[in-house]
Amino acid sequence: MATLQTSGIMCSSSCSSSTSTSSQDRRGVIIRATLNVPRRMTNISLPGLQTKGIVEELELHNCTDKKLSPINVNTFRRNNSNGPDPLVMAKLYAILEAVADRVEMHNNIGEQRSNWNSLLLTSINALTLAAATMTGIAATSVVSGGAPVAALQLSSTVMYLSATGMLSIMNKIQPSQLAEEQRNATRLFKQLHNQIQTIIAIGNPTTSDVKEMMEKVLALDKAYPLPLLGAMLEKFPTNIEPAVWWPEQRRRQAKGLDRKKSWNGWNGKLEEEMTEIFGVIRKKDKADYLRLGGKALKLNKFLAISGPVLTGLAALGSAFVGSPNHGSWAVVLGVVAGALASVVNTFEHGGQVGMVFEMYRSNAGFFKLVEESIESNLTENDMERRENGELFEMKVALQLGRSLSQLRDLAASSSGKGEEDIEEFASKLF
Incomplete structure (x- = not known):
């Protein structure tokens, strides 16, 4: 050992x-x-x-x-220099939570305002028809020499005046149009929510992404406000403009996907194609929806004025029922004007003419957004600052409800034609 x-x-x-x-x-x-x-x-x-x-x-x-x-x-040793900035990620998640809350708020308020439209329509029509019925009963009692009709006259007049006031407020705020605004806001905030999730999933977001998302949130808040007093959109504008819910197009950072080629997926043929698509959208799609929106606005103005005027005349007629100096015109005015007012009110708010106008305005805004996105890419001389050409072409085709081949065929068919000669619209969705 x-x-x-x-x-x-x-x-x-x-x-x-x-x-x-x-x-x-x-x-x-x-x-x-x-x-x-x-x-x-x-x-x-x-x-x-x-x-x-x-x-x-x-x-x-x-x-x-x-x-x-x-x-x-x-x-x-772990190298975290290439990982995402924790502060940037925290900011993006904070914006994501705010956007999710906006989605819920606009959805709830949209349902509430849709209920306003149906409840107010039912209540006003009930008041109007009840007042017309009382006016007719009062006139019948006077002719047959029945009991005094002062109570019926007073009741019908009060109900007509109440219907006139409620109808004036309803025509001012246009609940069906408000509900359509909230539906659009809900859809657009959901779209923004998905965009933020995509940026986080791709990885390495930057401070410019945070700034861009913040600007988009604020632009949507401005385009579709939640309160009514002091912030409500003009329901009867003098000039019809497309709805705008996006911030001003700014110069992008270099985010080219095709690093092997300096053109970033763009070529002369694609630029010509996008130029033609830009022209078709401006001359056909956006112009057509602005024209239809103008017609819907004129109709809505006429109906909004006619309803309160008719109920006011009916209140005046019901007040003079039974008067020996005014004959039968008071009865006719009190009954017929009330019936016509209920018809006009039903057509305006039951048909949701205000919602139709907002839909046309929003569709025109959609085409304006596509138009501006094409223009911002074509005017950018630095190819690396453009969105990748192949990806951008696919996005435009999906937004217009077309395949890539259909998009190219549309550009070829509209090349060199004037506004009157272009037969096909750019969008196949709506």
Whole structure:
């Protein structure tokens, strides 16, 4: 056993001793140790003597020059320099939560204002028809020499005046148009929510992405306000303009996807195609929806004025029912004007003419957005700052409800034609 200890010390004393010599000595030691074990201790295992000396291996590595070591410790260190900025990610998630809350708010308020339209329509028509019925009963009682009709006259007049006031407020705020605004806002905020999720999923968002999303949220808040007093959109504008819910188009950062080619997916043929699509959208689609919106607005103005005027005349007629100096015209005015008022009110708010106008205005805004996106890419001289050409072409085709081949055919068929000669609209969706 003394020989074993001496041999182990000599093996670890110097780093310059050869590996083959230490291995031979060690094998010799193992043999001698095994021979010296008595027979009565054959069940004892010696695992430490069957493996390489741990101390010897550690000292051997420590004596080796670090430059010759095949292991680079620095390669195991985590490099987070290419990862997303935690502050930028936190800001994007904060915007994402705000957008999700906006979606819920606009959805709830849209349902509330849709209920306003149906409840107010039912209530006003009920008041108008009840007042017309009372006026007729009062006139019948006067002709037949019945009991005094002062109570019926007063009741019908009060109901007509109430219907006139409620109808004037309803025509001012246009609940069906308000509900359509909230539906559009809900859809657009959901779209923005998906865009933020896409930016986070792709990875490495920047501060410019945060700024862009903030601008989009504020632009949507301005385009579709929640409160009524002081912030409600003009329901009867003098000039019809497309709805605008996006911020001003600014110069993009270089985000080209096709790094192998300096054109970033663009070529002369694609630019000509987008130029033709731009012209078709402006001359046909956007112009057509603005024209239809103008007609819906004129109709809505006429109906909004006619309803309160008719109920006001009916109130005046009901007040003079039974008067010997005014004959039967008061009865006719009180009954017929009330019936006509209920018809006009039903057509305006039951047919949701205000909602139709807002739908046309929103569709014109959609085409204006596509038009501006095409124009901003074509006017950008730096190809790397443009959106990738192939991706942009596919987006435009999907927005217009066309395949890529149909989009190219539309551009070819409209090339060199005037506004009157273009027969096909750009969009196949609506």
